[in-house]
Amino acid sequence: MLDAQEERRLIQAWQHDRDETARHQLVQAFTPLAAAMAKRFAPGTSTPDPDLLQQAHIGLLKAADRFDASQDVRFSTYAVWWVRAEIQDFRLANLSVVRRPNTASFRKAFFNLSRVEKEVGAAHPDADDNEARIAAALGLSQEKLGDIRTQLSGSDSSLNAPALEEDGEDRMALLVDPQTDVEAEVSADLDTEKLRAVIVKAMCKLPEREREIIVATYLSDPPETLEALGTRFGISKERVRQLRERGFERLRTLLRNRDLSLESFV
Secondary structure, X not given: OOOHXXXXXXXXXXXXXXXXXXXXXXXXXXXXXXHHHHHHOOOOXXXXXXXXXXXXXXXXXXXXXXXXXXXXXXXXXXXXXXXXXXXXXXXXXXXXXXXXXXXXXHHHHHHHHHHHHHHHHHHOOOOOOHHHHHHHHHOOOHHHHHHHHHHHHOOOOOOOOEOOOOOOOEHHHHOOOHHHOHHHHHHHHHHHHHHHHHHHHHHHOOOHHHHHHHHHHHHOOOOOOHHHHHHHHOOOHHHHHHHHHHHHHHHHHHHHOOXXXXXXXX
16 A cells, blocks of 8 residues: 555656656555455455456546646545546446446436335335335436336347247347338328418418518528518518518418417428
8 A cells, every 4th residue: 555645756757757657556556446446336246347347447547647646635535436437437338239328317327226226125115105215316207217227127139039939030020111101101291281281271361472571581492581572572671570470470370270380380
């Protein structure tokens, strides 16, 4: 073990002089800390997982690069944060071959769910509302907690594996190709035609000038500017904008009477 003065000497030798021997000596001295943290994230094993131990040493290296020797803090206090962060990031990245969410709520649930479940189960055995207590302890809704449980419990499997029996079709063969869903395409085309007919009828009920301004500014390619329309109609640019907004308000009213809105056509 190193005393505080020796820690600072080694850190300064590495940070100022790039003395790799000093960095090696520093990391070697804190290898027990790295091993303890690696074992903490893999309970039930007599020796730390080699991959987790490797990530723990990467955390020590990063801590050696960033530690401020002028602060009245021991290196171990600072390094433990980097070691834990590296191990946690590694575990999340290797949870599945599929990229998982990396939100704060997911990370909190991932690293605390087992502990919270044990604490709540011990305090309220056989209670019916333990799931609500667990969700509250993690700062999640019960629905969100259920989603996270599903993600954590799902295991990776190959799409080339048989879906049912050993000689059955591959799972990939059962996936639906959205490009071949003819019924959905036909239904979408019919809905689009109906909406187009509705908007055409509504546009025809607008005053001619308001209709022309809306068509010129939103439906033409390229759209006309308000200034150009003002010149055409002999009015100011601001008046053109007012007429356009009034036309839109008339459209909204006409569509609202049919339980629709302009957003239906976006």
